[in-house]
Amino acid sequence: MTLPVEAGLHRSCCLIDTASLSHNISVLKKGLAPGAEIAAVVKSNAYGHGVRIAWRAFVEGGATWLCVDSLHEAQELRDDGYTGNLFVMGHIPPAHAKTAVSLDVRCMVYDRRQIDALGEAANAASRPLRLVMKLETGTQRQGLTIEAALNLAHYIARFPYLVLEGTATHFANIEDTTDHSFAYEQLRIFNEYNDILTANGFRPTLRTIANSAAGILWPHTHCELVRAGITCYGMWPSTECYVSARLLGKDVDLRPALTWKTLIAQIKTVPAGSLIGYGCTYETTHESRIAVLPVGYYDGYDRAMSNLAYVLIRGKRAPVRGRICMNMCMVDVTDIPDAEPGDDVVLLGRQGGESLSAEQLATWAGTINYELTTQIQTNIPRIAV
Template sequence: MKDTNWIEISQEALMHNIKRFRSIVGSDVLLSCCVKANAYGHGLVQAAKIILAGGADWLDVNSLYEAQTLREAGVDAPIYVMGYMPLSELEKAVDLDLRLVVYNRETIERLEAIGKPIKVHLKLETGNNRQGVREEDLGDFVDLFASTKFVQLEGVATHFANIEDTLDHSFAMKQLEKFERMASKFDVKLRHCANSAAIMLFPKTHFDMVRLGISAYGMWPSNETRVAVQKESGANIELKPVLTWKTIIAQVKDVPSGEHIGYGCTSKVSRDSRIAILPVGYYDGYDRGLSNQSYVLIRGQRAPLRGRVCMNIIMVDVTDIPDAQVEDEVVLLGSQGDERISAEHLGELIGTINYEVTTRINERIPRIVV
């Protein structure tokens, strides 16, 4: 069955990015890569296997569902679950040989009651105020882990609150100082806190393991991170975007000057126009906020959106692409010829970040490794 829109994943680009980050952290630091949220929209299993082949050591997921999917796909590498695991699901996690983040007594006590060995990582609250144990409560957890037989504290972790969206890293450095102080209370094998931005900016954050996120997929965490890397480290880090989102033309029609396009009559053509109908919409993850302001690529040229993004359809102007015809390949995100549409560009148009642009692409759309 032929799909009307699909995602192409560049194996070469993904391997390049993983190897580049391996060269940054060296061989003595574990490289753990985030494949949560369907590998940031890139395809969980497909991306995970390429990432491991490229030299990563561990994989990071958010949920039991993701971890179980990877195990069923034959992935036997260590998997670190960063999200909350319901107490009723903990035994499944143990049986799948997962590493779990923990930050409350209830989880640890239930794991111990299961009576099977499991390795966990304690999340330390250093300033992000999401998951994590506050410094004043550490003593309770020191005592708790001293009493466990089956639950092994393998690592301690934290997460930066303000390291990628700023050129002022003073808050991150305060977090780092606090993390080192809190981590010293535990005798653990692994300390980790570095995300993509920290990996590139601050080698002192690498510790025993890093957690590579969005930059594995060839995207910068922010423009501020790109500027800071160039300014502070002078490193030449080339990131290759991995994802291309494509569809096809379903119809080409002539629309006389003065007629409207789409719901709400929000677009009116000012000349006799050729409009191409594309079978993709906001159900697929193509944001409705892109209505009347984005463009797609057809035969290497830009075709601007006309009218509102519909649930399953968008309309684009191909008046200046006279050879455009039914079932021509269309790029929604990625490169075609000399033109490129980036996740950052689409994010700017709708007031969000590149992370959201790719992770919201519907999981039902096939991911094809090329």
């Protein structure tokens, strides 16, 4: 067995099940409130899934918007042929304003310096540029208080080609707890701010507050746009979110789409008492067959999983032994006697009847599924299957 030819000279690759990505969008769309559309968040290389593969699958599944963090990511999507609604949610430095206009993106705004630059670039191109103002409701990240938002709205109105289309905010802890009182308060503030803006003549026609968790749990937050990230990739935002959904009687069939594969580079039999890897952190208690895998923390296989994680070989779990190195790691295949060099190894995903979820790996790594998949090196090939 070998890796697919598309993996080229790489020693690991990610297989992306595009049907599952499209399926997740159609499942999320079914739960949408009337009038709401779904934006698939494809920032950070589509949460590690490979943006060029993911965006097409999402559009096929019915996503009518894509969200990214940066203009750099927006440029990649436009270069790859995406012509639809595109929202840059992260910072756009004033120096990049011309590109924002030429790429025809929605821009998240919260600062006069941005408005000056965007207004000037839109004027120069004689092209309208649509803006979404970020409102502060409790995350203390980007965002404006209502006084600052009103000021900025008045300021934007001075620029003939700038269109204040919408408002946005972001939940701080909706996925962290089953107690949603803080999130409710954020929603209340968001609605109140929108009412005040409307009363002052700035009626936002594109309001967006919902992320994945709110997308599933609270249709009354959907407004005009749900910005769904993690659920598009078939993963739950958290255990708490899953529990909350079950308590609300929501049956949401999300399908993970990513399988990360490598192969066995070498197998050696070592005597009892052998110390494995840097720092000599694992000592064999009996004669052991140790397989060396050509994947390490440089590839995104988190070093925190040293001596904790398992991989799948011939449909069985093999434990990681010793510290994960920069480009290699070692696993114990003593109990998989037929394992041999060249065998397929699944680091994340399914093999036979066994599976290793991103949530399971994240627990071993002391992190969350979001970080686990986004940290898989961008240069590792993503292959659509």
